[in-house]
Amino acid sequence: MPSIAFCSGLNSDLFEGRFGDIFYSESSSSYPSEYWRYPLRLLAQRLILSGWTIQPNSPDSEFDVLYLRDLPKDPVALAALAKRSKTLVVHLAESPLRSVSGIKLLEQLRQYASLVISYMPMPQGIGIPWLTVPLPFLTPPVSPLVHPNALQHFDRRRHLCMISGCDRFGWRRRLSEPLLFYSGSRQKNPVKMPRYVLADSIARVAPDSFDIYGYSWNFARSASKKCWRRSSAQKNDILTSYKFYFAFENFKGSIGYITEKIFDGFRSGCIPIYAGDLSIDDHIPSDAYIDARQFSNIREILDFLQTFNSDKWSAMSLAGVEFMKTQFESSPFSPQIFVEKVASFILCNALKDDHC
Structure with missing residues (x-):
């Protein structure tokens, strides 16, 4: 045997x-x-x-x-x-x-x-x-595919968040991190932007509408520190309280590296702003998430988020929830x-x- x-x-x-x-x-x-x-x-x-x-x-x-x-x-x-x-x-x-x-x-x-x-x-x-x-998508059976609060209304949610760890020693180790943010079709050469640079860029221009969760941000020596809320919590409980969140992979390319990040947004009714695998459109309905490749810089993304009213946001949020309810279990994930x-x-x- x-x-x-x-x-x-x-x-x-x-x-x-x-x-x-x-x-x-x-x-x-x-x-x-x-x-x-x-x-x-x-x-x-x-x-x-x-x-x-x-x-x-x-x-x-x-x-x-x-x-x-x-x-x-x-x-x-x-x-x-x-x-x-x-x-x-x-x-x-x-x-x-x-x-x-x-x-x-x-x-x-x-x-x-x-x-x-x-x-x-x-x-x-x-x-x-x-x-x-x-x-x-590695969801234990005790966790439902769709969070009970996934349909929480637009007006009851905060604006934007990121859930990520941060190196507590000045982020020196993060300088060699793989691509985490990429500019889109308007530039031939993607721009490398580790998560801490992304967080710092947003914190400087929109500190009142951006929240950070994860370890060691309280040790940060930059603008992002004031946006930090707490270190640990259930990711999906956090995301049900937000309209948008940054779902950035640890790697950019066409090798099939698609992790739980985009699905965490769907099951919470929170719209993912996705950057990562270039084949994502082959697997996920494009009307369920925001593709960061379509923007040249962070300011363009933030401005685009301001165009969402309740109806526009609800349509995209519901598309992600419906994917989890009707298509996920027959998907390769x-x-x-x-x-x-x-x-x-x-x-x-x-x-x-x-x-x-």
Whole structure:
């Protein structure tokens, strides 16, 4: 009877027990968050139905199959995991964004991975079974797809917010952060704008209509500090109190990196101002969000938001809510569809079973 174990390569401890036990309570806040535990729990249950067992992981364990959520920073740790695994399944989520060199990333995959799962298209000549599947919107079952207050009226909401962490030491580490804001079609070269620059720009011109939530902004040495409200709270409870929010990904490109940010706005009735994956229109109705690429600067975005009256805002807000109600569960971002694709891929390729 084949067995599978789960762990995260981005944890400081690869065998952090709470992730190894995917049936652990969602109340834990360690990385990866409860959002990843939910689809992996579904995946485990799906494999159990196919006759597999779930193996607890520990530093001394050997595995039939090890599902590694992202690569560890240390290649030595990756080599050790591969040595103890008959089949190493690598799921690339944040690794491509953190890797110093894409070439080194592919070299590590070729050397150690048996199977690869990623939102990215398969690189030419990789020579490893590769499943391209979008990141699921990772909503635990205790959280409804649409927040009970998603239809809260226009007049009862504040104007604009951003939910993001900030480096507490003067943001020096953020200077090397990937693209987080981009100018649009009017300029050939996108403008790099890390979140702290975005926040500071808005705080200087519209401090009374802009709020920031997230860790360490209270240590900021700039105009954005006065817009900071608090560090932690449930994101969707916050968003139901706002008309608009900045849903900016950690990466810009056409590699399929679409995360929970835009869906968080939809399920809260808050209109996302989106910047990130260039293929977003292929997956999401364009009448449900504001595309930041259509504007050349922050001032243009802020001016555009002022054109929304109650009817215009309600129409766009409702489009996002309706997407979550009627289209999301059949979309590739659904955890259930993600699990079926991943389970079939593992069953077909991991141990050469007759499940293809």
